[in-house]
Amino acid sequence: MKKNFKRILCVVLCASLLMGFSMSYSGFFETYEEWEGYFEDYKTDGAFEILFTVGADDTQRNISWYSAESEGSKVLLSENEDLADAVTFNADSEQTLEGDYTNRVTVTGLENGKTYYYKCVSGEKESDVRTFSTMEDDNFSAMFVTDIHIQVGEEGDLSKDGFTLNDTIAKATGNADLDLIITAGDNASNGLRSEYQGLSAALGLAEGVPVAMAVGNHDRKGIAYKYFTNQPNQYEEAKFHPYISYDYYFVKGDALFLMFDSNCAVMSEHRAFAQKAIEANPDVKWRVAVFHHELYGGRLPHRESENTLLRTIWSPIIDEFKVDLALLGHSHYYSISDVVFNNKDVTETNGLKEIVDPKGTIFMVSGSINNPRTIKDGEIPPLGTRVGHSYLTEDPIYNILNFTDDSIEIVSYTTKSDVPFESFKITKTTNEGGHPEDGTDWYDPIVRFIADVYGKIAEIAVTNDMLGKKDQLIGK
Numbered sequence: 001m002k003k004n005f006k007r008i009l010c011v012v013l014c015a016s017l018l019m020g021f022s023m024s025y026s027g028f029f030e031t032y033e034e035w036e037g038y039f040e041d042y043k044t045d046g047a048f049e050i051l052f053t054v055g056a057d058d059t060q061r062n063i064s065w066y067s068a069e070s071e072g073s074k075v076l077l078s079e080n081e082d083l084a085d086a087v088t089f090n091a092d093s094e095q096t097l098e099g100d101y102t103n104r105v106t107v108t109g110l111e112n113g114k115t116y117y118y119k120c121v122s123g124e125k126e127s128d129v130r131t132f133s134t135m136e137d138d139n140f141s142a143m144f145v146t147d148i149h150i151q152v153g154e155e156g157d158l159s160k161d162g163f164t165l166n167d168t169i170a171k172a173t174g175n176a177d178l179d180l181i182i183t184a185g186d187n188a189s190n191g192l193r194s195e196y197q198g199l200s201a202a203l204g205l206a207e208g209v210p211v212a213m214a215v216g217n218h219d220r221k222g223i224a225y226k227y228f229t230n231q232p233n234q235y236e237e238a239k240f241h242p243y244i245s246y247d248y249y250f251v252k253g254d255a256l257f258l259m260f261d262s263n264c265a266v267m268s269e270h271r272a273f274a275q276k277a278i279e280a281n282p283d284v285k286w287r288v289a290v291f292h293h294e295l296y297g298g299r300l301p302h303r304e305s306e307n308t309l310l311r312t313i314w315s316p317i318i319d320e321f322k323v324d325l326a327l328l329g330h331s332h333y334y335s336i337s338d339v340v341f342n343n344k345d346v347t348e349t350n351g352l353k354e355i356v357d358p359k360g361t362i363f364m365v366s367g368s369i370n371n372p373r374t375i376k377d378g379e380i381p382p383l384g385t386r387v388g389h390s391y392l393t394e395d396p397i398y399n400i401l402n403f404t405d406d407s408i409e410i411v412s413y414t415t416k417s418d419v420p421f422e423s424f425k426i427t428k429t430t431n432e433g434g435h436p437e438d439g440t441d442w443y444d445p446i447v448r449f450i451a452d453v454y455g456k457i458a459e460i461a462v463t464n465d466m467l468g469k470k471d472q473l474i475g476k
C-alpha cells in the first residue's frame, strides 16, 4: 500500500522539571534548511543518537544509544502511547573510547500486527517516545541502499550528506510501506561518530523502520560502527574476528539475512557462520547475503585483480549455502548480475524481467547515496562480464525489495523520479530453488586456505593499527 510521505516537520518539546528535556520529530524534511535546523538540535540536545535496528526475528528489535551516564540505562516498552503498563528492558552499557557510554537493549516478545511505543532512559535523562509496528504476515518490503558515505571534512559535508539520506528514505517511503532498511556498508566515509550522528539522525526519521547495516572498508577507518550498532546473532565464535564488527544474521518474514563483514578474508570463519545460521533456520525460504565488496559489476578496471580474488573466495560459500540474492556495494555503480553459479554464468538476465527457479545466485550492486559514480572522463566505464542489468546515473539510487511467498521483486529508483528505472523478479516455485548440489572447483579449498592465512595476519595488523591511533578512531 502506497503511503504519502510526510513533508511536515512536527516538533514537540516536552519539558520536565526533573528529567531534563526531550524532543520528538516525526516525518522527513523537504528543504535543507529544515533539516539543518533539526540536525543542529540533534547534535546538541542529547537526543541519545538512537539507532533502531533489526532483532533476531520479528518478535524482537534491537536498540542502541549513547549517553553520558550508564546508570539505570533501560528501554521502557508499551502498547500504549503514554507508556502505561510499560515493560522494562535493562541495557548492557559499554564505555566508549571517548568516555561516555553506548547502551544496547533487545526488546523481546513482540507480536505480529501490533504497534509499540518506547523510550530510552539513562541516568536522569530520557529520550522522546518513539513508535514502531510489527508485520502482519511474512510479506514485507525492504529498502536497499549502499555506500551512504556520510562524510565530515574537506571533501564532505556532514549535514548535506545526512539530508541526502533523509531525502532518499523519504522518497522510498513514498513508494512502499517499509519494514526494513538494508545497507551494504560504507555508511560513513571515515567511520567517525559525527558521521554516524548524521546517519542516526536521518534513519531516526523513518518512524520505527529497523535498519540492518553491513560494514564497509570506509566504516573500518573509525570505531563508530561498533558503538552505534546492536546486532543480533553475532558470530562471536570467530577466533580472529574483526576488531569492530562481526558477521551476524536475522530472520525477517520467510527470509534469512546473512550479514557478512567482507573486509575480513578469513573464509573458514565466514563459512562456519553461514552454516550455523542456516542450521538454526533450515526451513526459511529465502537466503539473502549482504556484504560490502561487489564481485561482478565491473566499471572499475583497476579493481579487477582484487575482484578476481574476492570472487574465488566468496563464490564457494554463496554456492554451498544456495544464496538466492546477494546485496553488495563498494563500486558505487548499479548492476544486477546474470544467474551465477561456481563463478560462471548459468543464465543471462539481460532483457529479462523475471527469472524462475534460477540455478544459481543473483548479485545486485546499488549506487552510492552521496558519491554516485557515472560516466568518467567522457567515457562509459566497462561492465563486468556477468552483468545482466546496469544503469548509469549521477543521482542517488534506492531499491525496494518486495518479499512475497514465491518471489523477491526488485524495484529500483533514483531520487529524481517516482517512476522506477528497473524492475526484476526472482521467483522460486519450491523452497529449494534451482541451485545445483555442488559446483566447487578443486582449487577452491587451496585459495580459501591462502585467504585464511592472509586474512588472519591482516586482522591482527588492522587491530594493532587501530589500537595505536585511538584519537583518529573517534575523530578527535
Ligand SMILES: [Fe+2]
Pocket: 147, 149, 186, 216, 218, 330, 331, 332, 368
Ligand atoms: Fe564506498
Ligand SMILES: [Fe+2]
Pocket: 186, 216, 217, 218, 292, 329, 330, 331
Ligand atoms: Fe567501499
